[in-house]
Amino acid sequence: MDKADILIAGAALNGLAAAVALAGPRALRPLDVLVLDQADPGKFARDSFDGRASAITHSSRRMLEALGVWDEIAVHAEPMRDIIVTDAKPGAAARPALLHFGEEDHGGQASAHMVENRHLYAALLDAAQASPNIRLQGDTRISSYSFGPGLARVTSATGGEAQASLLIAADGRASPARKAAGIETYGWSYDQSGIVTTVAHERPHGGRAEEHFLPSGPFAILPLPQNRSSLVWTERAEDARRIMALDDESFLAELSRRFGGHLGELKVVGPRHAYPLSMQIAQSFIGERLALIGDAAHVIHPIAGLGFNLGLRDVAALAESIADAVTLGLDPGSASVLEAYARWRRFDTVMTAVATDGLTRLFSNDNPGLRAIRGLGLRAAGSLGAFKGFFMREAAGETGRLPKLLQGEAV
Numbered sequence: 001m002d003k004a005d006i007l008i009a010g011a012a013l014n015g016l017a018a019a020v021a022l023a024g025p026r027a028l029r030p031l032d033v034l035v036l037d038q039a040d041p042g043k044f045a046r047d048s049f050d051g052r053a054s055a056i057t058h059s060s061r062r063m064l065e066a067l068g069v070w071d072e073i074a075v076h077a078e079p080m081r082d083i084i085v086t087d088a089k090p091g092a093a094a095r096p097a098l099l100h101f102g103e104e105d106h107g108g109q110a111s112a113h114m115v116e117n118r119h120l121y122a123a124l125l126d127a128a129q130a131s132p133n134i135r136l137q138g139d140t141r142i143s144s145y146s147f148g149p150g151l152a153r154v155t156s157a158t159g160g161e162a163q164a165s166l167l168i169a170a171d172g173r174a175s176p177a178r179k180a181a182g183i184e185t186y187g188w189s190y191d192q193s194g195i196v197t198t199v200a201h202e203r204p205h206g207g208r209a210e211e212h213f214l215p216s217g218p219f220a221i222l223p224l225p226q227n228r229s230s231l232v233w234t235e236r237a238e239d240a241r242r243i244m245a246l247d248d249e250s251f252l253a254e255l256s257r258r259f260g261g262h263l264g265e266l267k268v269v270g271p272r273h274a275y276p277l278s279m280q281i282a283q284s285f286i287g288e289r290l291a292l293i294g295d296a297a298h299v300i301h302p303i304a305g306l307g308f309n310l311g312l313r314d315v316a317a318l319a320e321s322i323a324d325a326v327t328l329g330l331d332p333g334s335a336s337v338l339e340a341y342a343r344w345r346r347f348d349t350v351m352t353a354v355a356t357d358g359l360t361r362l363f364s365n366d367n368p369g370l371r372a373i374r375g376l377g378l379r380a381a382g383s384l385g386a387f388k389g390f391f392m393r394e395a396a397g398e399t400g401r402l403p404k405l406l407q408g409e410a411v
């Protein structure tokens with residue numbers, strides 16, 4: 001029987017971030033952490049990981065600095081200097097900008113940094129592997145779970161067993177740990193898929209992110225280093241299946257029609273992935289000896305690029321709740337620690353999910369009435385400085401009681 005202070009199910013972005021926060025090189029009171037994943041974490045790092053890129057907000061960047069991983073990530077990060085939002089049909093000659101967020105809305109700084117997930121993953125994996133307090137075990141599918149009294153225990157498909165004071169479930173949207181604990185979820189599918197790929201273009205993007213609200217859903221062009229952009233191309237699920245099956249030439253033709261010609265000739269330079277899009281929130285973020293983080297706790301539409309940032313906010317709040325308890329000599333998996341974590345995260349998560357869902361419904365629709373209303377709404381938003389400031393701070397996770405890690409302080 002393997003024993004640890006904390007068990008983490010899932011070694012993708014949120015599971016690794018939690019391990020590094022609790023036991024990485026910068027942790028003030030490192031715990032003994034065992035991380036289990038059904039995949040081989042080394043394979044993730046060698047391959048393209050999940051093909052996605054994430055917009056890392058200011059507070060998330062401060063947290064990655066406090067964890068000691070930002071320097072490795074920064075060389076692959078592209079500052080997002082401008083965001084424009086348009087509402088037009090694909091192929092339209094002109095796409096007037098309805099809304100513009102620039103550095104002036106952010107005290108002269110870039111609003112976020114775009115980083116390919118493979119680089120986020122590699123930096124977190126390096127930090128986890130460098131820590132003597134973190135044991136990473138790949139190729140280990142957890143097949144059964146028991147929670148309490150006093151401990152969480154798991155058994156792997158090959159019969160190995162492990163126990164700890166707390167199990168952190170970072171095992172994704174289908175979270176077997178959440179299901180085993182009998183925690184239900186609220187939510188719905190959008191009947192949309194997000195097609196993700198990377199393109200190289202002839203002309204520089206100048207750090208500009210573009211969100212084009214096309215009839216089938218948002219088409220986001222997100223700046224990456226070296227004249228490349230990451231695309232999140234939303235389509236109805238059925239159309240996405242057809243597009244994913246196209247040969248390379250036809251795929252590029254469909255993509256170019258939506259992208260527009262402003263950055264010159266395009267070339268697809270990354271693999272294509274399609275992700276089903278849904279909104280899902282766990283009815284509780286905790287159970288006995290169990291804390292849910294990341295997609296195991298909440299899945300939101302990528303329209304505002306906030307999913308992983310929300311996961312980092314979970315990690316920061318949970319790590320601080322645990323560190324406070326450990327300082328007082330308390331059990332890190334006790335009900336009082338878990339309740340403090342759940343109280344801290346619930347409101348922010350629900351607010352972000354509701355706002356994201358509202359945006360998705362308003363913009364993934366070609367109804368002419370809605371088109372007119374959103375034009376009016378966005379123009380008003382664009383001209384109201386205070387509203388824009390509030391919206392940007394909310395999206396950047398700068399409101400409410402910020403956990404120390406998100407302020408750049410170690411725990």
Ligand SMILES: Cc1cc2nc3c(=O)[nH]c(=O)nc-3n(C[C@H](O)[C@H](O)[C@H](O)COP(=O)(O)OP(=O)(O)OC[C@H]3O[C@@H](n4cnc5c(N)ncnc54)[C@H](O)[C@@H]3O)c2cc1C
Nearest residue numbers: 010012014038055142171172194294295305306307308309
């Ligand atoms: C199209 C798209 C674009 C996005 N863009 C952004 C963006 O710009 N910014 C942003 O912040 N977020 C973005 N997101 C959201 C973000 O990518 C996710 O929230 C994040 O990757 C979730 O990570 P996770 O670690 O919680 O879960 P996952 O990546 O799902 O990892 C779960 C892990 O658990 C393991 N696992 C599962 N079951 C078991 C088991 N039984 N035993 C052992 N291991 C198990 C799996 O192998 C996996 O490694 C986007 C999402 C989509 C779909």
